[in-house]
Amino acid sequence: MAELYADIIVDISHEKLDKSFQYRVPERLQGTLDTGMCVTVPFGTGNKLIKGYVIGLGGDCKFDPARMKEIHDIAENGVDVEDKMIALAVWIRRNYGCTMIQALKTVLPAKQSVRKLERKTIRRLMTREEILSLLGESERKKQTAKARLLRELADQESIPKEWVTGKLGVSAQTISGLEKAGVIKVVSSSSFRNPVKLERTEENRNILSGGQQRIVREIMEDYDGGNPDTYLLHGITGSGKTEVYMQLIEEMLSRGKQAIVLIPEIALTYQTLLRFYRRFGERVSVMNSTLSSGEKYDQCERAKAGEIDIIIGPRSALFTPFPQIGIIVMDEEHEGSYKSESTPKYHTRETALEVARLHGASVVLGSATPSMEAYYRSEMGEYKLMTLKERLTGGRLPAVYTVDLRQELREGNRSIFSRKLQELLADRLKKGEQSILFLNRRGYAGFISCRACGQVIKCPHCDVSLSEHRNGMLVCHYCGYSQPRPAGCPKCGSKYISGFRAGTQQIEEKLREMFPDVRTLRMDADTTKTKDSYERILSAFSNEQADVLIGTQMIVKGHDFPKVTLVGVLAADISLSAGDYRAGEKTFQLLTQAVGRAGRGTLPGEAVIQTYQPDHYAVVNAARQDYESFYSEEILYREMLGYPPAAHMLAVQIFSKEEERGKELAERLAVETGVGGMPRQGSRRTGAETVLIGPAPASIGRINDIFRFVFYVKSPEYDKLIQIKDILEQKIQKMPPSNETVQFDFDPINTL
Numbered sequence: 107m108a109e110l111y112a113d114i115i116v117d118i119s120h121e122k123l124d125k126s127f128q129y130r131v132p133e134r135l136q137g138t139l140d141t142g143m144c145v146t147v148p149f150g151t152g153n154k155l156i157k158g159y160v161i162g163l164g165g166d167c168k169f170d171p172a173r174m175k176e177i178h179d180i181a182e183n184g185v186d187v188e189d190k191m192i193a194l195a196v197w198i199r200r201n202y203g204c205t206m207i208q209a210l211k212t213v214l215p216a217k218q219s220v221r222k223l224e225r226k227t228i229r230r231l232m233t234r235e236e237i238l239s240l241l242g243e244s245e246r247k248k249q250t251a252k253a254r255l256l257r258e259l260a261d262q263e264s265i266p267k268e269w270v271t272g273k274l275g276v277s278a279q280t281i282s283g284l285e286k287a288g289v290i291k292v293v294s295s296s297s298f299r300n301p302v303k304l305e306r307t308e309e310n311r312n313i314l315s316g317g318q319q320r321i322v323r324e325i326m327e328d329y330d331g332g333n334p335d336t337y338l339l340h341g342i343t344g345s346g347k348t349e350v351y352m353q354l355i356e357e358m359l360s361r362g363k364q365a366i367v368l369i370p371e372i373a374l375t376y377q378t379l380l381r382f383y384r385r386f387g388e389r390v391s392v393m394n395s396t397l398s399s400g401e402k403y404d405q406c407e408r409a410k411a412g413e414i415d416i417i418i419g420p421r422s423a424l425f426t427p428f429p430q431i432g433i434i435v436m437d438e439e440h441e442g443s444y445k446s447e448s449t450p451k452y453h454t455r456e457t458a459l460e461v462a463r464l465h466g467a468s469v470v471l472g473s474a475t476p477s478m479e480a481y482y483r484s485e486m487g488e489y490k491l492m493t494l495k496e497r498l499t500g501g502r503l504p505a506v507y508t509v510d511l512r513q514e515l516r517e518g519n520r521s522i523f524s525r526k527l528q529e530l531l532a533d534r535l536k537k538g539e540q541s542i543l544f545l546n547r548r549g550y551a552g553f554i555s556c557r558a559c560g561q562v563i564k565c566p567h568c569d570v571s572l573s574e575h576r577n578g579m580l581v582c583h584y585c586g587y588s589q590p591r592p593a594g595c596p597k598c599g600s601k602y603i604s605g606f607r608a609g610t611q612q613i614e615e616k617l618r619e620m621f622p623d624v625r626t627l628r629m630d631a632d633t634t635k636t637k638d639s640y641e642r643i644l645s646a647f648s649n650e651q652a653d654v655l656i657g658t659q660m661i662v663k664g665h666d667f668p669k670v671t672l673v674g675v676l677a678a679d680i681s682l683s684a685g686d687y688r689a690g691e692k693t694f695q696l697l698t699q700a701v702g703r704a705g706r707g708t709l710p711g712e713a714v715i716q717t718y719q720p721d722h723y724a725v726v727n728a729a730r731q732d733y734e735s736f737y738s739e740e741i742l743y744r745e746m747l748g749y750p751p752a753a754h755m756l757a758v759q760i761f762s763k764e765e766e767r768g769k770e771l772a773e774r775l776a777v778e779t780g781v782g783g784m785p786r787q788g789s790r791r792t793g794a795e796t797v798l799i800g801p802a803p804a805s806i807g808r809i810n811d812i813f814r815f816v817f818y819v820k821s822p823e824y825d826k827l828i829q830i831k832d833i834l835e836q837k838i839q840k841m842p843p844s845n846e847t848v849q850f851d852f853d854p855i856n857t858l
Contacts, residue, residue, distance in 0.1 A: 110136050112177060113162035114147060115210070126161060128168050130176045139163070141206070142196030144181040144189050157181055159192045161206040187410060187427040188214075190464045194425075197460050203831045203850030204450035212450055213425045215406035226267035227293045228281065230259045240289065251276045252284070259290070267292060311385075312349055312498070321492045322353045325468055329358075329432070334468040336459060338439075338484045340476055341494030342503065342731060343702025344666075347472045348378075349498065351435045352385050354470065359389070359415050363432025363467075367418045368454060370441035371660060378437075379418055386416055393419035393426055421446065421454040424461060431465040434458045439471040439480055440695050445855040453853065455480070474702060474733075475695040478688075478744065479853075481737055482751040497706075504673070504704040504711030506729040510720045515557055515602070522616050527674045527714045534672045535621060535653055539709065541672040543617070543656045544700045545610050546680050546693075554580060554591065555679060558600035560718035562679075563592070571689070573805060586802030610656050613676065617654065629657035659696060661703075668707025675700050678717040678725060686857050687749045690724040694736050697728035748797065748820045750853045756827040757851040758834065759804070760815040764845070771846050772801035772815035778837050779830050781819055796821040805857055816857075827852060 110131040129147055131139055139145070141160055149156045155178055167174065195209035230237060241256040254274045258265055270276050284290045314322065321339065328335050341347045355365040369378055382390045391405050391414045408414045409426050417426040421444055424434070436444070436458055444454035455471065462469045471480050471489070484491040497503070509524040519525060534541045554574055555562045562571050565582035572580035574591060581588045595603045610630045617624060629643050640660075647655045648667060655661055655670075675697060682693040697715060705711020717725050727736035745752040758775060762768025781798040800817030807814060821827050831850050838848055 108165055109167065109171075110139075111164060111167055111174070112139065112145075112160045113164075114145065114158040114177075115161055116147070116149060116156055116158040127158070128174065130171075130174045131163070132176050135177060135180065139177070139180065141199075142192050144192065146178045146181050148175050148178060159188075161210070187429050190461075191425070191427065193464060194457070194460060198450050198452055198457065200828065201456070202450040202452045202852060203835065208450055212446075212452070215403055215425070215427065225294070227264050228255075228259075228267050228270055229264040229291050229293050230289065231291055232289055234260055237289075251280050255280065255284070256289075264293075312346070314349060314353060315346065315496070315498070317494055317496070318346055318350050318353070321350055321494075322357065324490075324492070325354060325470070326357050329468050334462065334466055336462070336469040336489045337471065338476055338480050338489045338491050339470055339472040339494070340481075340491060340733070341472065341474060342497065343474045343699065344497040344706045345474075345494035346498035347437070347494065348381060350494075351437070351470065351472065352382065354433055354468075355386070355416060355435070358432035359386075361432060363430050364409070364414075364428040365416045365432060366423060366426060366428070366434045366458075366461075367416060368423060368434065368436045368444070368458070369418065369420060370438045370443045371420060382416060382418060389415040391417055393417050393423040395420075395422070424454055424458055431461065431467045433468045433470065434462055435470045435472065437472050440473045440475050440477040442692070442855040447856070449849050451849070451851045451854075453855075475698045476733070478691055478737070478740060479751040481733075482741065502705070502710065503731050504701055504713045506701055506713045506715060506731075508715045508717065508720045508725060508729050511716055511718050512558060512560055522613060522676060523620070523674070524714065524716050527716065528620065530672050530712060530714060531617075531621065531654070531674070535624060539671045540647070540650065540652075540667060540669045541654045541674065542661060542667075542670055542700075542703055543613060543654060543674045543676060544661060544696075545613060545656070545658055545676050546678055546696055546700075554603060555718060556595035556598060556600050557602040557604070557718065559595060559598040560679070561595055561597040562719075563596070582802070585799050610658065614656050617656070624654055625652045626654050626656060627652040629655060629661050634660070666706055667703065669709070670703055670707075671705055671709050671711045673700055673704040673711070673713040675713070675715045678715050679719055682717075682719060682722060682724060687744075687747070688855070690722075690736075690740055690743070693722075694724040694728050694733075694740075697725065698731060698733070701728065701731065748795070748822070753820050753822045754824045754827055755853055756819045756821075756830060757854045757857075758817050758819070759849045759851060760801075761847040761849070762813050762815075762845065763811065765808075765813045767844070768813045768815050768846060769801075771848075772817060775834055775837070775848070776801050776817045778834060779819055780833075781830070796823075796826060824852070 112129050112131050113126045114129055115126050127147075127149075139160060141163060143160050145158055145160060146155045147158045148154070149158075153175075191213045192210070195206065195213050198204070198212060199206050199209040232240075237256055237260045241253055241260060244253040244256060251274070255270060255276045258270075258274065267281070270281065271278065281290070281292065285292055321337075325335075325337055339347055339350060351367065355367075358365055367378070367382065379390065379392055391408065393402065393405050397405070405414070405417065406427050409417065409428050417423050417428070436455060439455060446452050446454075455477075458469055461467070473480070476484075480489060481491075483489045507526050509526050511524065514524050521528075523531070531541055554572070563580060564571050565585065565587050567582070567585050567587055572582055572587075572589070574580055578591045579588045580591055592603065594601050610628050614626050614628055617626060627643055627647050629640075633643065634640055643655075646652060650669060678693065678697060681696060682689055686692070701713040701715070704713050715725060715729060719725060723736060723739045727733070727739075741752065744750065749755065758772075760768050760772045760775070762771065776798060779798060781796050797820045798817065799820065801815050802817070804814035804816050819827060819830055834848070834850075
């Protein structure tokens with residue numbers, strides 16, 4: 107039998123992951139040993155047996171075979187948190203295309219060489235009566251700071267030193283004097299950093315409705331029966347999905363389990379954390395990119411040590427090393443931010459399902475506008491669909507007015523604001539109620555549309571909009587088709603043909619011109635650069651320090667403002683016309699979520715959707731808040747063209763410092779797939795076949811002097827795409843070293 111060698115890591119901390127050791131695989135383990143397995147190996151001069159993890163297998167010996175040590179045995183696996191994390195990394199490596207090192211660095215917390223947080227406590231050494239005697243003496247001598255401390259110590263045996271020096275204003279000198287006199291002792295202890303800085307207030311617990319109770323009961327019955335499943339909770343905006351999450355988590359905690367609550371963006375952390383902290387107190391913590399390295403590491407250590415039971419955060423929170431995960435909640439599961447845009451380009455939803463499988467946990471996916479993938483799988487019976495169709499407050503969904511901007515233009519209104527929106531804004535300012543203005547800039551990529559008739563110029567081969575480049579050409583970023591920019595609309599001949607250029611700052615200025623006394627807050631990429639900016643802006647608006655909140659998509663996701671009774675959606679067509687097959691889905695989701703921010707309290711709400719395409723099914727169904735009708739129309743389009751979820755898609759992305767070399771590599775790899783190209787118009791294949799699209803330059807062809815190219819492979823079978831990825835990886839490994847980089851993106855959320 108041929109020799110087999112294993113690359114093994116023996117220390118799974120980030121700073122050591124680039125260092126692996128090679129061992130010979132004994133004949134008795136060949137055929138049994140696999141990547142990701144935990145083994146025992148002799149290590150060091152004393153050949154002490156330690157645990158290691160296999161990250162690669164092969165026949166190439168990298169060192170002197172005579173000095174090569176042999177693996178001792180396969181370790182008993184499946185109990186440690188680390189074992190599950192390694193298994194998860196193996197799964198990510200196979201399903202998303204990356205190196206094992208990249209996968210491990212994604213799932214494992216980095217060990218930090220940071221000092222533990224030192225906590226000091228002042229403890230009294232005398233009886234209460236003795237302290238009271240000293241207190242009387244201090245008051246007579248007018249030693250006010252000393253008296254303040256003694257008064258507190260009379261009621262409690264120990265007090266945090268930071269509270270004494272801060273809240274009581276007692277100096278270090280006074281504390282030192284009392285310690286020397288034998289009255290107190292300052293005790294030091296190390297503790298983990300806790301990023302949650304909230305005061306616990308009593309929660310007014312809502313009584314669950316009959317529908318909410320049925321959902322909780324069914325999920326817990328499945329779990330207790332040994333059949334944890336994946337559940338799609340489709341609830342309209344304001345229907346109380348969070349109440350269901352909290353009750354499920356309470357049930358899991360009572361069974362000794364832990365919970366992971368995933369949210370799409372940091373902007374939602376504060377409001378979500380507040381609700382969970384009021385319910386569960388200090389057993390809750392957060393994990394997100396605003397934490398320091400020490401804070402992140404400490405949250406992982408707290409999770410392993412059993413100090414916390416619930417973690418809240420964006421997709422990286424999924425990798426919190428809880429030993430006993432009972433439930434993973436993924437709120438707003440439709441959001442694109444759940445897909446990683448850096449290698450490995452994993453999707454949080456699929457990865458959460460694998461984490462749940464490893465732990466025997468339940469997964470709850472919640473949304474008012476489920477992703478096409480999640481709803482499709484519920485239709486196929488892979489997920490259990492559960493619905494909430496009534497608002498928790500008993501209130502109705504807002505009244506929605508769809509304004510045709512073509513008509514506004516014909517009637518002489520060239521303002522950013524339609525007449526209907528102007529009228530309703532004036533009414534809200536008069537009543538002292540709040541409004542949200544949402545600028546839909548998502549997916550903006552320089553598309554061209556006609557302001558007179560609404561026509562968008564599309565690719566004849568891919569049914570996505572063409573994007574304008576600086577050279578005056580309109581380009582498709584799927585197949586590379588291009589044409590010159592027309593001088594007028596090809597449908598109606600109008601000269602009003604252009605892209606949308608307004609930003610949030612311009613909208614704020616126009617609003618103040620119209621209403622000089624209006625108080626505004628702006629929430630966009632420019633105003634949310636600092637660590638606490640999200641919390642500061644949202645808190646100010648919640649505290650009614652502004653009449654109107656203006657922002658991009660970050661303001662329409664999951665926020666709950668009872669005084670908001672009007673939402674205005676400006677330029678709904680931008681995301682609708684993005685050069686992306688998901689454009690209709692993204693637009694429907696954004697509009698539905700935006701409209702759902704109005705009327706969440708006791709006051710009725712209204713919403714205005716401004717659009718050049720009022721008859722588009724995404725706009726019509728968003729105005730009605732009718733997900734099922736939107737889905738039934740959108741899925742036909744996906745099935746006809748073979749787009750996810752009806753089929754799967756692999757994007758192969760090539761990055762090069764030299765344009766010609768990048769182009770040549772893209773073309774060579776496209777040939778290596780062995781897949782036929784996409785037929786041109788009139789002979790389109792069905793979604794049941796494996797098809798190649800491209801190669802073509804990326805939507806932004808060069809960034810930082812790096813040229814970017816992409817091609818797509820579509821197939822009804824995900825495993826077929828994995829095979830193609832594996833073939834391309836093998837070809838790339840055999841190529842001579844170069845400056846080109848290749849990345850893989852399965853079922854991409856955004857085009858490159």
